[in-house]
Amino acid sequence: MSKRVLVFAAHGDDMEFTAGGTIAKFTDRGHRVALVVATDNDKGSFELSADELRAARDKEIHAAAELLGVDKVVCLGYSDGELREQCPVPELRGKFMRIIRELKPDITMTWDPFSPYEGHPDHRTVAAAANEAASFSHFPLYHPDQIEEGLEPHFVGEQWYFAKSPRDQNKFVDITDYVDRKIEALYLHESQMVLTVQDLLYALEASGLSVPALDGLDPHDYKAVINAQIRAVTGAVGRANGFEYAEGFRRERFGPIPRLAKDQELEEDV
Numbered sequence: 001m002s003k004r005v006l007v008f009a010a011h012g013d014d015m016e017f018t019a020g021g022t023i024a025k026f027t028d029r030g031h032r033v034a035l036v037v038a039t040d041n042d043k044g045s046f047e048l049s050a051d052e053l054r055a056a057r058d059k060e061i062h063a064a065a066e067l068l069g070v071d072k073v074v075c076l077g078y079s080d081g082e083l084r085e086q087c088p089v090p091e092l093r094g095k096f097m098r099i100i101r102e103l104k105p106d107i108t109m110t111w112d113p114f115s116p117y118e119g120h121p122d123h124r125t126v127a128a129a130a131n132e133a134a135s136f137s138h139f140p141l142y143h144p145d146q147i148e149e150g151l152e153p154h155f156v157g158e159q160w161y162f163a164k165s166p167r168d169q170n171k172f173v174d175i176t177d178y179v180d181r182k183i184e185a186l187y188l189h190e191s192q193m194v195l196t197v198q199d200l201l202y203a204l205e206a207s208g209l210s211v212p213a214l215d216g217l218d219p220h221d222y223k224a225v226i227n228a229q230i231r232a233v234t235g236a237v238g239r240a241n242g243f244e245y246a247e248g249f250r251r252e253r254f255g256p257i258p259r260l261a262k263d264q265e266l267e268e269d270v
């Protein structure tokens with residue numbers, strides 16, 4: 001059965017870094033994926049102005065989404081790093097709930113609001129708002145103005161969370177056939193790949209250590225480093241779970257129902 005997947009990201013490359021292979025697999029299997037990006041990434045560069053960056057990011061986000069088969073992209077345009085000030089969680093929850101009630105997803109995917117070591121305030125803000133929106137979008141008394149406008153309450157059965165730590169992961173997706181497309185999608189986020197490598201170089205310099213693959217590297221020559229990093233991370237998750245490459249998530253499905261429905265198994269979406 002074809003399902004609707006709705007991804008809530010803080011930044012344009014969040015989905016590709018954490019779930020790019022899974023998204024490609026979802027769309028290849030006929031599931032429809034929509035992406036909401038809350039901020040415009042206007043602080044994600046050491047070399048471009050905020051205006052130059054906003055223009056570049058818009059193109060990069062749409063190109064990568066197209067490569068992964070995403071059929072709808074919604075950019076909310078808040079400033080990078082200032083989401084919690086510009087749109088606090090209760091307000092963002094209402095915006096996300098409206099999108100859920102419009103697109104009626106079976107599955108939502110976002111940052112984990114209960115992950116203890118998440119450093120980025122935009123990730124924490126999106127995580128809290130998306131979790132609350134998906135948990136309560138079927139309650140008609142939440143944001144009743146939307147119901148009065150004609151939108152219907154909508155029940156979200158599955159919430160998938162990006163999980164950086166193996167401690168939190170309970171769903172593993174074999175992306176062996178999709179790791180190349182994940183990496184190609186990341187390359188399309190060119191400004192952010194340059195940023196990622198430049199950030200590594202600052203850490204390298206501050207550490208006083210030597211990493212031969214990074215020594216003297218021009219951040220614009222990011223492909224080999226990104227390729228190696230992604231293969232290392234997804235390869236480690238894969239090896240621990242019987243695959244060549246895998247992505248791990250924390251997934252909640254249908255509340256307590258799978259436990260109550262004895263001797264029955266839910267089908268896997270991907």
Ligand SMILES: [Zn+2]
Pocket residue numbers: 010011013014120123
């Ligand atoms: Zn991010």
